[in-house]
Amino acid sequence: MTHFHRFITQFIERLGLITGYLGLILVVNTALVVALRYAFNWAPIALQETMTYLHASLFMLGAAYTLKHDGHVRVDVFYQHYTEKKKALINLLGTLFLLFPTCIFILFICYPYVESSWNMNERSIEGNGLPWLYLLKGLLLLQPILLMLQGVAEIIKHIFVLQGRSLSELDLDDGPNLDGGHL
Secondary structure, three states: OHHHHHHHHHHHHHHHHHHHHHHHHHHHHHHHHHHHHHHHOOOOHHHHHHHHHHHHHHHHHHHHHHHHOOOOOOOOOOHHHOOHHHHHHHHHHHHHHHHHHHHHHHHHHHHHHHHHHHHOOOOOOOOOOOOOHHHHHHHHHHHHHHHHHHHHHHHHHHHHHHOOOOHHHHOOOOOEOOOOOEO
16 A cells, blocks of 8 residues: 555656646746737747646646645635644545545546547647647546546545554655656
């Protein structure tokens, strides 16, 4: 169980760090679009659509990383005063009864939409737009899968806390990497 947890968390950590670069690319792309528009009165559609692709990818691929680092918004009025075991129980129940059902619903509702897009190799409706709209829509399925994968790691972590076991057994410091090295 600890090896599975370590594998998931390291995978999500790497994906999150790689995804972080999308933010930098998005800023550069946005600056380029603005500069081209105001300096040359030229606004290439593909470059503008790239902003949308990057923005969506940043959020869709970064959601599991944010979950791993407990970065999602929560109301801490009562939660902040709870013991670690009580917090673990709340997080465990939230993962089981809120995160997983929501992700399964998203998968269920989005699958036909994404499948249709992939079957027709959907592209931008703009003539000079990007030809990979189906890839962007594919993120609608990838995001809940990644969230559920990280959710499994969260469940394992919360069970360890509830059992009174040390979290160091899970190697939460992201020590050994997937390939045996260190991050």
